[in-house]
Amino acid sequence: MSTSLLILTDFTPAADQALHYAAALAAPLGASLILLHIRRESLLDRDAFTGHIQHLSEGEVAAALEERTRGLAVPVQVESTVDGVSAAVADAAQRHQPALLVLGKPDTETTPDELVSSTSLTILRATRTPLLIIPINSTATVPPRRITIAADNNGFSLKPQTEPIRDLLHTLKPTVTLVHVVEPEENDECPQAHQAVLDSGLLRELPSVHTHGVRCRQIPQGILQGVSETQADMLLLIARRRSFLGQLFNRSVTSQVVLHGHVPVVLLPALD
Incomplete structure (x- = not known):
């Protein structure tokens, strides 16, 4: 089975950074990408606490996915789901058997730890698959040396x-x-x-x-x-x-x- 990386996106800057990181990592591994759009629930997102989450139409979602995958140097497959985080990720992981699940993490330093409903917890519970978390402020070299x-x-x-x-x-x-x-x-x-x-x-x-x-x-x-x-x-x-x-x-x-x-x-x- 060919190697793939499964990236979650909610079209935030943190998710976009995770996608570009995954593409740079996939190239030397000969891996493909699966970009999964999942409705925003808890993606370590402060907007989840303010009610400012933006809900997009199917057409807007398709356009946003096309915009983000255009020009990537590795093969990429896009998927979109209205399921919650656990069900959507578990289903995608079962179908694709990715080497890594990739998630972008926004800046949560100003959010009390007790308020952070961590998607990493949800994903580990649902899949037990290695999870790569990319902080929004990371400047780390990729692929890692x-x-x-x-x-x-x-x-x-x-x-x-x-x-x-x-x-x-x-x-x-x-x-x-x-x-x-x-x-x-x-x-x-x-x-x-x-x-x-x-x-x-x-x-x-x-x-x-x-x-x-x-x-x-x-x-x-x-x-x-x-x-x-x-x-x-x-x-x-x-x-x-x-x-x-x-x-x-x-x-x-x-x-x-x-x-x-x-x-x-x-x-x-x-x-x-």
């Missing part, structure tokens, strides 16, 4: 849907650094966290992986500090079940990194 993986000392197993991420790493051959927020007595080489990632099979066939320990009181801030210190173009974050199935998603490490990070983040759903 430096990828950072955040890991703790706990082992994990990845779902079969994450296999294309191994292919992505093998094809792009970026510099890969494992970042771990360490305790004061720990070694900066992070041997236990490194072994946990190796045991997962995520780094299979990669020639070498660097390690980088970060000392920080708060794990989310430590991860973001590590992203900055390693000059990462992309962050890979293991999304454990408690992060995206629990009721306290907005307080989890995963959500805090997604909400406050400034580089593209790939959420890899773990089995445990």
